[in-house]
Amino acid sequence: MAVKISTISALIVFLALLSLSHFSYGELRLGFYSKSCPGVEETVFRVVKKAFSDNSTLAPLMIRLYFHDCFSNGCDASLLLDSTTSPTEKKAGPNLSVDGYALIDAVKDELEINKCPGVVSCADIIALVTRDLVDLASGRKIRYEIPTGRFDGRESLASTVDLPGPQMSVSDTFKMFEKRKLSLTDMVVLLGGHTIGVAHCSFIMDRLYNFKNTGKPDPSMDPTLVEQLREKCPEDSSAGRVINLDQDVLSSNSVDASFYKQIKSRRGILHIDQLLATDEMTKQIVTDLAEGNDFLARFGQAMVNLGSVGVIDKDTGEVRTSCRACKNMFCTI
Incomplete structure (x- = not known):
């Protein structure tokens, strides 16, 4: 629908x-x-x-x-x-x-x-x-x-x-989406949910300091951003430190297409986010979203598509009265 x-x-x-x-x-x-x-x-x-x-x-x-x-x-x-x-x-x-x-x-x-x-x-x-x-x-x-x-x-x-994990390749990530009958466009648009929210420093330490055991930062990341993030995520930073997934300070709390503009400028935070902008499978979709004006429409559609995954019927499911507990003994937990 x-x-x-x-x-x-x-x-x-x-x-x-x-x-x-x-x-x-x-x-x-x-x-x-x-x-x-x-x-x-x-x-x-x-x-x-x-x-x-x-x-x-x-x-x-x-x-x-x-x-x-x-x-x-x-x-x-x-x-x-x-x-x-x-x-x-x-x-x-x-x-x-x-x-x-x-x-x-x-x-x-x-x-x-x-x-x-x-x-x-x-x-x-x-x-x-x-x-x-x-x-x-x-x-x-x-x-x-x-x-x-x-x-x-x-x-x-x-x-x-x-x-899917943040270190996976685009192709491997898409295989997981495809298994759930979600399209490549659905994948790119849903990852655009990273237009808001934060990530813990622990998820990007390798990109900042030792990418693929080279002892150097990820070359796909904007060098200026590397320096900025190293200040926020020093090598001895605590696990609780967080950074915005959208590095545009003017829109990091808004659902919009800024995320795609950022990853096209090599300012993606998670590795999979940055890969979307360079992989042959997805870079044109990213460009269209960054330069177009229909991200919000596409995001709504993708969220509806996601909402259809693995839906069960009344024969195998129930309507709980408490969301934290099944209604009867036939619950497998």
């Missing part, structure tokens, strides 16, 4: 697709809760808007949570489950720094207590909360419509987490 986005350029791009889509995406559809929980999206947005006004860093946190949940084992909120007996997905190495769980809990509590108990899945809450935070972080320029109807999974095991 093509998304509907509240910008003129987006409407032009997707008008034809919208006329053919019938507003459905597999088992998902727009307006899934129109009868069972009218006004659910307005309720979610009200909670999210208040939380964002208190803490704007929630936007990159939730984009990451959404990606990590959907990409690894499908969009089933399995990342949210807790266990006292075995490591769940949130205990896997790549997920240890994932956050945003409290906001999901707050939205779920509001729906369960004051709106429509037992109706809205945690998986759909993740999708809606992420959409609203992207919208707010873009300055209300990208409110894409995302279909709902997901069910919550009953399995969460750290051993099943499968996510």
Whole structure:
């Protein structure tokens, strides 16, 4: 399904697709809760808007949570489950720094207590909360419509987490996206989520000091940026130090196309980000996004596409009343 986005350029791009889509995406559809929980999206947005006004860093946190949940084992909120007996997905190495769980809990509590108990899945809450935070972080320029109807999974095991790493090649990264029926463009656009958020210094120490055991910095990184980042990430820096993924200080907290302009100028932070701008598979897509004016429309579409990965039905899933625990004994954690 093509998304509907509240910008003129987006409407032009997707008008034809919208006329053919019938507003459905597999088992998902727009307006899934129109009868069972009218006004659910307005309720979610009200909670999210208040939380964002208190803490704007929630936007990159939730984009990451959404990606990590959907990409690894499908969009089933399995990342949210807790266990006292075995490591769940949130205990896997790549997920240890994932956050945003409290906001999901707050939205779920509001729906369960004051709106429509037992109706809205945690998986759909993740999708809606992420959409609203992207919208707010873009300055209300990208409110894409995302279909709902997901069910919550009953399995969460750290051993099943499968996510791309920042040191992977473009081709190997794309193989992982392709396996999930996401296109090369989806991959480049979704990595554009790095237009906001931070990375820990530990992720780039090799690029700054000892790239591929050469004892020198990564030659693909702008030398001026190397010097700037060495000041922020000295060799003896603590693990907690962070740097912006988008090095344009004027837009490092905004969802926009600045990320692509930065990587074209050799100012990418993560190795995979920088590779996007030089690899033959992706460099033209990066150029188009950097020079065009449709990144927000494309990002909304890619987020909808991501939201369709591994969706389960009511026969294999459930609607949890608490996002951190299954409803019954048939939960594998």
